[in-house]
Amino acid sequence: MRTLLGNLALAVGWAAITHFSVANLLVGFVLGYLILWASPSVAQRNTYFLRGRQLAGFALFFLQDLVRSTLRISHDVLTPAHRMTPAVLAIPLDARTDGEITFLALVVSLSPGTLALDVSSDRRVLYIHAMYAADPEAVRRGIKQGFERRILELLR
Known part of the structure; x- marks a missing residue:
């Protein structure tokens, strides 16, 4: 600090x-x-610089996902064939605190094509709507290994 x-x-x-x-x-x-x-x-005696690198890595990962998602939706809107396969998915959470869950829900909602809908009453499951969920397990894996893992590394 x-x-x-x-x-x-x-x-x-x-x-x-x-x-x-x-x-x-x-x-x-x-x-x-x-x-x-x-x-x-x-x-040598400070974790401040580690957190700075983690924050920069998270920001770059988020921007990359933002660009990729925006291009995917733009392509789908501008072409005659729609490739959307919408679904509501349950994502099991490793995040436990209100801050971690809220941050994850915000990041998911900021990504084009996904929207955080609700959190279970026991705070162990996040429900999302995904526009492109032909493979629901791939969407879950992408959120868990992408956003959630990086958020937990940053906040814990």
């Missing part, structure tokens, strides 16, 4: 030295991250 505060302080300092804007604040945050990472006394 102290490393995050230090990184934020470096970002605000950078933005104050330059013209204070959101872009300069982001540049300052990245520069502060690199400065703290290069400092051996901070980098």
Whole structure:
């Protein structure tokens, strides 16, 4: 937590030295991250940098899925043949806390072609609607091994 505060302080300092804007604040945050990472006394005893890499990996994975899903839906809308095989699926959850389940439901809903519908009362199953569920097991596996695994790595 102290490393995050230090990184934020470096970002605000950078933005104050330059013209204070959101872009300069982001540049300052990245520069502060690199400065703290290069400092051996901070980098060796801190999990902050591991979380940063995990967050960047999750963001890249989500953006890749977002582009892939958008292209798939766009292709289906623009061509005469519809390839949709909609289904409501039950996804067994490894996520246990409200935050983990909510984050997973939000990410699933933000991905084009899927929508989180409900969570079972015992919070062990997430119900989703998928537009392309010709192979329901592949959809379940994709969510569990893709989004849920990365979210749990990031939050635990």
